[in-house]
Amino acid sequence: MKLKKAELQTFLDEKVELYNNPKFIDSDPIQVPHQFTKKEDVEIAGFLSATIAWGNRKSIINNAKRMMQLLDETPYDFIMNHHASDLEKLSPFVHRTFNGYDFIQFVKSLKHIYQNHGGLEAVFSNYAEANSLQTSIHQLKKHFFEGEHLARTQKHISDPLKNSSAKRINMFLRWMVRNDNRGVDFGIWQSLSPSQLSCPLDVHSGNVARKLGLLKRKQNDGKALVELDEALRKLDLSDPVKYDFALFGLGVFEGF
Template sequence: MNKKDLKDFLDAKVYLYNKPDFIDSDPIQIPHLFSKKEDIEIAGFLSATIAWGNRKSINNNAHKMMQLLDQAPYDFVVNHKDSDLEKLESFVHRTFNGTDFITFIKGLQHIYLNHDGLESVFKKHAQKASLQKAIHNFKHTFFEIQHLPRTQKHISDPLKNSAAKRINMFLRWMVRPNNTNVDLGIWTSLSPAQLSCPLDVHSGNVARKLGLLHRKQNDGKALADLDASLRLLDPNDPVKYDFALFGLGVFEKF
């Protein structure tokens, strides 16, 4: 398949999957429950953090997170007392447990009270065509609070050769415009051109079959390889092809 045919094929798949129906089975449904900017981004960040494993389980546990935060995540994050955190101790999603959840609430409080919020932290270290360094610096800022070393594993670091799938997915949700009522597009200080594809087993396998990715591992080097290929197809919005790659892999078993 030549470049034009490949672009036409993938553009058609983007059109097919980048629609509200996509939300029904995806954790992006969680931030869509809210209308306030801070609620949306906190709900999105927490939902993306646990977005590995069975999709039904992810969605169920992300809803449970919001219930534990009284369906008001920003108010809970900023105004909670230590006694309010006790009910979070029982939460578990795979290796993300109650201790991790409590640490994340404290980390988010630190971000909002001392660093002007999530968008501000990512914007501070954003590069013209990449947010991978910004993710690295965000992780450092997030864990300025007291924490157990085990909790750090729940935020990946691209500068340590991680593909950082979940946090790249979160950034897609926040930055890509809400033109089709799927992504939320509430962070206008960043551009879709800076985004990277949330690389996972599905998108990686499809990308390899289409010749967009050649590295066998789904790591940071593979993400850079895939980024370069997708930017050739659309330098202004390369991560839109996440819908095509993921849809082909999950829904069409391509």
């Protein structure tokens, strides 16, 4: 389906209008951080929900809610003030290859990020580039695993500098940074701009992007992400990632 740029933009803008609204939340893991109001609770709930966002959507949402229950529905307070004995109840948790040991490691690593690096937003802001947060993701992973940690857990944070599309963290960043008053994304990280975001690239958004001529590369990897970013920035330089709603909605809900 090859559309002229103006036609493509109109088509995608209409789809953004269709999917970028609160009804979208009911079928998306973003509903989990929407349970909270405190900034740190929202970002931690968002980070953990995004971390396990692969596979069946219903299962992702149920397991992300289960994570919040295990953190006593106060994720920031639990992470900062837990005792070693509090972590035992996390060990039975499992979502696909993310298990209780990974969950416990994430709790310890998040405490380290808030105690020693000023929190999640500070890490991403400190390493942000003018039109990319991919180096920030790489640095977050470095800081996340600075202390003693399980080697197996490292695979649950992607590294764009190793050619990963880092879909889940880019999705999390969209949630935290975009704020268009539509009630879906939070926009609570004001030190960063939507113009710096990258589109969460997965099977659905990748397939739709190829059909629309926005992406040529076959693999959904870091190089494809750069290519898609460039195409979306030509459509909207200040808020390229709003088109995630269109690409994802077309793929998941319309089987485009």
